[in-house]
Structure formats: C-alpha cells, structure tokens
Amino acid sequence: MTSSTADATAPKGPRGPADAPILELRGLEKRYIGTHALKPADLAFKAGEIHAIVGENGAGKSTLIKLLTGVIPRSGGEIFWEGRPVALSTPHEAIDLGINAVHQEVVLCRHLSVAANMFLGEERTGGGLLKHRAMVREAQAILDDLGFDLPAHAVLGDLTIGQQQLIAAARAATRGTRFLIFDEPTAYLTRREAAQLFALIRRLEAQGVTIVYISHRMEEVFELASRVSILRDGTLVGTRAIGETDEADLISLMINRSIEQIYHKDPYTPGKTILETRGLSGPGFENVSVTVREGEIVGLYGLIGAGRSEFVTTVFGRHKRTAGTVLWDGQEVDIRSEHQAIELGIALAPESRRDQGLCLNLPVGFNINLPVYERLSAGGLINGRREAEMADAQIAGLRIKTPSRGTLASSLSGGNQQKIVIGKWLNHGARLFIFDEPTVGVDVGTKAEIYRLFSELLSRGAGIILISSYLPEVYELADTLHVFRRGALVSSHGYRQASHEDILTRAIGV
Amino acid sequence: MTDVTTKSRLLPQSRLNFLFGLTLLALLLLLWVVLGFATQSFWTGNNISNLLRQGSMIAILAIGQTFVIITGGIDLSVGAIVGFTSVIVSLFLQWNLPIPVAVILTLLIGVGIGLFHGFGIVRMGLPPFIITLATLTSLRGIGLLITNGATISITNDTFTAFSRANFLGIPSLFWMVILVAVPAYILLNHSRWGRYLFAVGSNAEAARLSGVNVRRIIYMAYVLSALFASFVGLLLAARIGIGNATQAEGWELQAIASSVIGGTSLFGAVGSVHGPLLGAFILATINNGANLLNVNSFWQRIITGGLIIVIVYFDQLRRRRS
Numbered sequence: 001m002t003s004s005t006a007d008a009t010a011p012k013g014p015r016g017p018a019d020a021p022i023l024e025l026r027g028l029e030k031r032y033i034g035t036h037a038l039k040p041a042d043l044a045f046k047a048g049e050i051h052a053i054v055g056e057n058g059a060g061k062s063t064l065i066k067l068l069t070g071v072i073p074r075s076g077g078e079i080f081w082e083g084r085p086v087a088l089s090t091p092h093e094a095i096d097l098g099i100n101a102v103h104q105e106v107v108l109c110r111h112l113s114v115a116a117n118m119f120l121g122e123e124r125t126g127g128g129l130l131k132h133r134a135m136v137r138e139a140q141a142i143l144d145d146l147g148f149d150l151p152a153h154a155v156l157g158d159l160t161i162g163q164q165q166l167i168a169a170a171r172a173a174t175r176g177t178r179f180l181i182f183d184e185p186t187a188y189l190t191r192r193e194a195a196q197l198f199a200l201i202r203r204l205e206a207q208g209v210t211i212v213y214i215s216h217r218m219e220e221v222f223e224l225a226s227r228v229s230i231l232r233d234g235t236l237v238g239t240r241a242i243g244e245t246d247e248a249d250l251i252s253l254m255i256n257r258s259i260e261q262i263y264h265k266d267p268y269t270p271g272k273t274i275l276e277t278r279g280l281s282g283p284g285f286e287n288v289s290v291t292v293r294e295g296e297i298v299g300l301y302g303l304i305g306a307g308r309s310e311f312v313t314t315v316f317g318r319h320k321r322t323a324g325t326v327l328w329d330g331q332e333v334d335i336r337s338e339h340q341a342i343e344l345g346i347a348l349a350p351e352s353r354r355d356q357g358l359c360l361n362l363p364v365g366f367n368i369n370l371p372v373y374e375r376l377s378a379g380g381l382i383n384g385r386r387e388a389e390m391a392d393a394q395i396a397g398l399r400i401k402t403p404s405r406g407t408l409a410s411s412l413s414g415g416n417q418q419k420i421v422i423g424k425w426l427n428h429g430a431r432l433f434i435f436d437e438p439t440v441g442v443d444v445g446t447k448a449e450i451y452r453l454f455s456e457l458l459s460r461g462a463g464i465i466l467i468s469s470y471l472p473e474v475y476e477l478a479d480t481l482h483v484f485r486r487g488a489l490v491s492s493h494g495y496r497q498a499s500h501e502d503i504l505t506r507a508i509g510v
Numbered sequence: 511m512t513d514v515t516t517k518s519r520l521l522p523q524s525r526l527n528f529l530f531g532l533t534l535l536a537l538l539l540l541l542w543v544v545l546g547f548a549t550q551s552f553w554t555g556n557n558i559s560n561l562l563r564q565g566s567m568i569a570i571l572a573i574g575q576t577f578v579i580i581t582g583g584i585d586l587s588v589g590a591i592v593g594f595t596s597v598i599v600s601l602f603l604q605w606n607l608p609i610p611v612a613v614i615l616t617l618l619i620g621v622g623i624g625l626f627h628g629f630g631i632v633r634m635g636l637p638p639f640i641i642t643l644a645t646l647t648s649l650r651g652i653g654l655l656i657t658n659g660a661t662i663s664i665t666n667d668t669f670t671a672f673s674r675a676n677f678l679g680i681p682s683l684f685w686m687v688i689l690v691a692v693p694a695y696i697l698l699n700h701s702r703w704g705r706y707l708f709a710v711g712s713n714a715e716a717a718r719l720s721g722v723n724v725r726r727i728i729y730m731a732y733v734l735s736a737l738f739a740s741f742v743g744l745l746l747a748a749r750i751g752i753g754n755a756t757q758a759e760g761w762e763l764q765a766i767a768s769s770v771i772g773g774t775s776l777f778g779a780v781g782s783v784h785g786p787l788l789g790a791f792i793l794a795t796i797n798n799g800a801n802l803l804n805v806n807s808f809w810q811r812i813i814t815g816g817l818i819i820v821i822v823y824f825d826q827l828r829r830r831r832s
Contacts, residue, residue: 355713356713
C-alpha cells in the first residue's frame with residue numbers, strides 16, 4: 001500500500017479539500033503530577049488515511065487516545081477538527097464529532113444481545129417501546145454485509161473475546177463515525193478474525209473514514225497503514241510514510257537506547273534444580289516439560305492464549321493437572337491448591353495487578369506485609385512495631401514512591417504498584433517466582449528497577465519463571481527460553497541463542 | 511517520613527477512624543446533654559441503666575455484623591438467631607439443664623448456624639445476602655415449629671436475675687458488651703486474622719494469591735457474627751424471661767445501621783470495633799430520648815432513617831476529601 005491511497009477515495013468522504021487534515025494537534029500535551037505523559041506534540045491526520053501509531057508500553061499511546069476521545073482533559077495545546085478549534089473535553093463531544101474508539105478490552109454489556117449492544121444508546125423505538133425484532137434484523141444485516149458470520153440475537157458474553165471485538169468494531173463503524181481509533185485490536189483475535197477486521201478497516205478507509213491504528217505488531221502496521229507515527233517516552237519522535245521506512249528504522253525510533261541499559265543481567269551459573277515438570281498436561285496445554293534451577297530465569301514466550309498462563313497456574317495449584325508429574329527439589333509433589341503452592345515456596349505475581357495483585361483500598365505497608373503476617377505475629381497477635389519497620393524497610397529498599405506506608409495503594413502509579421506486587425515476596429523467602437507479564441503498562445525506568453529485583457532474587461538462590469508477550473524482554477533476560485504455541489511447548493533456546501525472527505516464527509507457526 | 515513509635519499501626523485509615531470516632535462520641539455526648547436539659551428523667555440512674563441495657567444487645571450484634579461487612583458480606587440473619595436461640599435456651603432450662611450447659615449448648619448452636627452460612631457462601635457459592643436471608647426466615651420458622659407458636663416462660667430465677675444485676679453500679683448487660691468488644695478489638699486490630707479480614711474485603715483474589723486462606727476467613731466472620739447473635743439471644747431471654755421465636759424482629763437492620771453509622775463501608779475493607787458500639791448507643795439514645803419526650807414511636811423510625819442518611823453522607827464526604 002502506498003501513501004497516495006488517501007487521495008484516491010473521496011466520494012463519501014469529508015467535505016474539505018483532498019489531503020486536508022481532518023484532525024490536527026498543535027502542541028498537545030498531558031501532564032500528571034510528577035510525570036509528563038505526553039510532551040507537546042504536533043500531528044495532522046489526513047482525511048481518509050490509515051495512520052498507525054507505534055511505541056512501547058508507557059510511551060504515551062493510551063494518553064493520546066484518551067485525549068482524542070475526550071476521556072481526559074489536556075494540559076496544553078490545541079486540537080483542530082476540520083480546521084476549527086475544538087475543546088474535546090467530554091467523550092460525548094468526541095462522539096458527536098464522529099470520533100470513536102475500539103479498545104483492546106471490549107467495553108460492552110456482556111449480558112445483552114449482540115443487537116442490543118450494537119444499538120446501545122441509539123435504540124430503535126416505536127411509540128416509546130423497543131423494536132426488538134427490527135433491531136435484530138438490522139444488526140444481522142450489518143454483520144452479514146461485513147461478512148462476520150455472527151448471530152445478532154446471541155448474548156454477547158457467549159461469544160469469544162475475538163468475536164466480541166469484531167462486534168465492537170462493527171458497532172463503532174456504523175454510528176456515523178468519521179475518525180476511528182483501534183487500540184491493539186488484534187491482541188485477542190485469531191488469524192481469521194484478524195483478517196475479517198482488516199477487511200472492515202479497508203472498507204471504512206474506502207468510505208473516507210480516517211483510521212488510527214495502534215499496534216505492537218509491525219507486520220500489521222506495514223500491511224495496513226499509509227503513514228506511521230512513533231512515540232517514545234511521551235514524545236512524538238516522528239511521522240513516516242510507510243514506503244519510506246522499515247521495521248528496523250521504526251524499532252530504533254521507538255527504543256533509542258542501548259538494550260544493556262534496561263536489561264540488567266548477571267552471569268548465570270546453574271544451581272540445583274528447584275522445580276521440574278515432566279509431560280505436564282492441564283486445561284489449555286499438553287505435555288510440557290520444563291526445569292527451573294536456582295539462579296535461573298526461565299522465559300515463556302508465545303501469543304496470548306498459547307497456554308503459558310494456564311501452565312503456570314496449574315503448577316501453582318489453581319487448575320487440576322490431567323497428566324504428567326511435578327517435582328519439587330527432586331521429590332514428586334501433588335500441588336492441589338494455591339495455598340499449598342505458597343507453603344511449598346512458590347510465589348505468583350499475577351498479570352492483572354488491579355484485579356489480582358493488590359488490595360487497592362488498603363495501605364501500601366499492609367499490601368507489602370500481607371504474605372508475611374504469619375511471621376510478624378506471635379500466637380496470632382501482630383507485633384505492630386516490627387510490622388511498621390518491615391514496611392518502611394521494604395518501601396525504602398524497593399524505592400517505592402509513596403508519602404508513607406499508610407497511603408492507600410490505589411493512589412500510587414502503576415509502576416510503584418507493580419513494585420509492591422513483586423517486592424512483597426522478597427521477605428517471604430519463596431524459592432520459585434512466577435511473573436506473569438510483570439512490566440505491562442510500566443515505564444522504562446521502573447522496568448529497569450523491576451529487572452534489578454529479579455537479579456536480587458536470583459542472587460538469593462531463587463528461580464524465576466518469566467511470562468512475557470514482549471519478545472525483547474524474555475529474549476534479553478531468560479537463561480532458557482521456551483516458546484509456546486497452541487498449548488504445546490514448540491521449542492527451547494539458550495540465552496540469546498535464536499534470532500528474534502526465529503522465535504517469532506515458531507510462536508506464530510507460519 | 512513517619513515515625514515508627516508514634517504511628518506504629520498499619521490499619522486502614524486508622525487516623526481517620528480515630529477522628530471519626532471522636533466525632534461520633536461528641537454526637538453521643540451532645541445528645542445526652544441536650545436530653546439532660548430537655549427532660550427531667552434522662553439523667554436518673556434508672557434511665558441510664560435502661561439505656562445501657564437497650565443499647566448493649568444491638569451493640570454486640572453490630573460488632574459481629576461489622577466483621578462480616580468488612581469482608582464485603584452481610585448477615586441478615588442475626589435478628590432471627592436472637593429469637594431462635596432465646597427459644598433454644600428456654601427449652602434447655604425447661605429441661606432443667608444446668609445453666610452453664612444450657613448456655614454453652616446454645617452458643618454452639620450459634621456457631622453451627624455461622625458454619626452453615628460459611629458453607630453456603632464458600633462451598634455452594636451463594637451470595638451472603640441470599641444465604642442469610644434464607645436462614646432469617648427459616649430460623650424463625652423452626653423456632654415457631656418447636657414451640658408451636660407459643661412462648662416458653664423461663665422459671666429459672668438465677669438465669670433471669672443476671673440481666674437485672676449490676677456490677678460496680680453498671681448493668682451486667684453493659685459489662686457483656688465490654689466482654690465481647692475487648693477481644694473483638696484485639697482480633698480486628700492486633701491479630702493477623704484481623705488483617706486478613708480487611709484483605710479479603712479489599713481484594714479476595716489478591717489475598718488468596720498472597721497465601722491467605724480466604725475460605726477460612728469467611729467462615730470465621732460468619733461464625734463470629736452468629737456466635738455473637740446467639741449470645742445476645744441468651745441475654746434477651748434473661749432480660750424478658752421468655753423464649754419466643756418472633757422476638758428481636760428487625761434487629762438485623764438496627765445492627766447494620768449501627769455498623770454503618772459507625773463508619774463501616776458496605777463495600778468492605780473499612781470498619782472498626784468502636785464505631786459500631788458508638789452507633790448502637792446513638793440509636794439507643796435517640797429511641798430512649800424520643801420515649802422520654804413522648805415523641806410518637808412512628809417518628810422514631812423516621813428519625814433513625816434520616817440520621818443514617820446524614821451520618822453516612824458526611825462520612826462519604828470525608829473519605830472523598832482524603
């Protein structure tokens with residue numbers, strides 16, 4: 001695809017002259033207390049183009065989306081819609097202009113039908129009553145027209161996440177939308193669903209809708225976009241026509257720092273084996289054999305849904321294994337509950353820290369001490385002084401930025417929250433740590449600190465299982481890297497043994 | 511940074527709780543002063559004793575209720591447990607069981623009811639509202655069935671004399687509040703199980719992944735609530751000298767109201783022991799004062815409702831600001 005496509009299609013498109021920006025940002029910025037989430041940015045979206053935005057986690061992509069959809073107020077700068085300055089201070093205003101977004105997580109009502117979701121807020125009524133059948137018929141016509149092959153009368157929650165994502169896209173596409181933002185839309189899609197989504201996006205492009213496409217996946221960016229903008233640490237570092245750039249160019253713009261600066265790694269000397277699985281099978285994975293030794297980081301890489309998380313949660317005792325054995329210190333063990341896993345010396349830092357990792361409306365110190373209260377108390381009674389000292393020592397040691405140990409965990413930044421989720425295990429004395437996507441939504445500086453925590457754990461003789469969908473992270477940190485695809489362990493590599501391309505190919509399975 | 515010795519506690523919002531407690535205490539004292547001026551009989555020994563007796567039973571229920579609410583649950587059955595256990599202890603005394611045996615057996619039945627609630631929530635996956643609503647209605651039914659709807663009189667004078675007794679000039683019923691509140695305070699504020707109650711109410715999943723046995727903590731909360739309710743059943747039976755399954759109707763709502771007035775959040779993870787105590791005695795004072803002022807008892811209900819709205823609203827404002 002070339003950058004000239006935008007001019008070619010314009011019959012139903014915007015009124016302005018061809019190539020005129022539909023939306024223009026001048027010096028747009030967003031500041032939070034202590035951080036500059038988006039530094040002043042100038043960017044013009046041409047009417048009817050597909051404009052990709054790339055950048056690492058925490059580079060400012062979500063901030064930009066939230067500003068464009070009126071979810072958060074800007075701290076400075078101007079936004080022009082078809083040449084007119086607009087406030088964009090509420091989501092309502094954005095929708096009225098024709099700006100819509102399809103988010104990574106589906107934000108629809110799971111208990112309502114597909115048709116009800118598609119018409120949510122714009123229901124067809126007759127005499128004040130809902131016209132159910134008309135809506136189902138109309139919704140089905142739209143879905144059929146898009147070639148989605150999904151039933152409009154089905155309950156949304158009964159569909160797969162990928163199918164729900166398609167419904168969300170169809171919904172956004174049929175509401176007079178003229179500027180549509182896709183935020184990592186393919187994260188949970190199968191290849192077939194992704195192809196259907198791309199067809200929808202091309203169709204919208206042909207209708208003159210401007211598309212902003214945010215993705216980690218370089219191949220998608222090159223397949224779809226006509227131009228691409230790069231964000232790094234809150235700065236818009238450049239915009240390129242897709243024909244004038246390549247993957248290496250984009251990556252160097254996205255990162256622009258030496259990998260060694262972030263990925264701190266001490267030389268690894270294999271210790272004795274802590275955990276071994278032999279032909280372990282369970283829900284979502286089969287016949288997985290993995291060994292974790294003292295001082296070793298074992299990386300698990302694969303696409304979402306490849307079975308990595310299911311494998312570790314089964315080891316952690318949440319699911320029942322269906323076949324195979326687990327050995328702990330060379331002894332066969334039958335871990336049937338998470339409590340038992342923790343007693344054994346396994347700690348798990350879950351992927352979603354808000355849902356699973358933290359007691360948000362309780363103090364920082366409380367969260368830090370939660371795994372070790374047994375040791376802070378005698379006969380059940382807590383030694384208040386030791387509790388406070390322990391919390392303060394941890395806060396200082398982990399460099400958690402908080403006014404005091406009594407501050408509620410909810411008021412900390414994502415990176416500091418993540419330091420609690422990981423750091424609370426330091427005093428616990430666990431020997432095997434499972435980290436599931438530990439650096440999602442965390443800025444680069446905090447990432448480096450989290451990796452240093454890893455080193456500290458390893459130096460104490462612990463072993464780490466690191467799950468990540470971010471290849472450079474597992475690639476640079478893992479002493480042994482296992483690649484998962486569709487519930488199977490498809491290949492294993494030593495530290496930096498295979499190339500990125502090789503690993504990606506195995507994970508995708510092309 | 512903070513100083514370890516002066517602020518060594520890591521309880522959720524402990525400083526705010528303290529301020530809020532002082533505010534409630536001031537409100538209670540204000541009510542007492544106003545009633546002292548407005549009526550001649552308020553500051554008589556008889557009336558104060560009466561007030562303490564009235565407030566005591568709800569106060570004990572409110573403490574148990576608070577444990578449950580901190581975990582994010584609710585116990586609607588406490589009023590029914592009071593009525594039911596008053597029948598049970600009356601029966602035991604009718605069978606001429608010695609008082610200690612009758613008391614212990616009744617309390618054990620309370621523990622059993624609490625275990626059943628825990629079982630329903632943890633094992634059957636029922637919402638706390640539903641399982642305790644079910645026992646609310648069925649316990650009253652069982653109590654009526656046992657007695658065939660009749661009232662059992664307690665002829666054991668030693669048992670009933672207890673409720674009228676004073677110790678150091680203070681009604682024995684109020685001493686029972688202290689007997690319950692002190693261990694409850696230690697449990698909630700100074701033991702790890704107290705910490706776990708808060709953790710479960712804040713984020714049960716995070717607590718579980720941190721090694722907390724969430725199921726056991728939920729069992730504990732409902733067992734304590736039912737145990738305290740059966741204890742109140744004993745006190746009520748002693749006070750009115752009868753066992754009747756329809757007694758204590760609506761006490762669950764008074765207990766919840768006391769807890770909420772005392773700063774407990776129905777969303778879980780916020781609560782104390784002193785809050786519900788003050789809440790219970792504020793409600794008791796309003797009822798007592800309204801009686802002395804000859805206010806229509808229907809009005810008492812309306813005033814109580816209004817008070818809940820006002821106090822909880824100000825509590826919300828305070829939380830939002832912090």
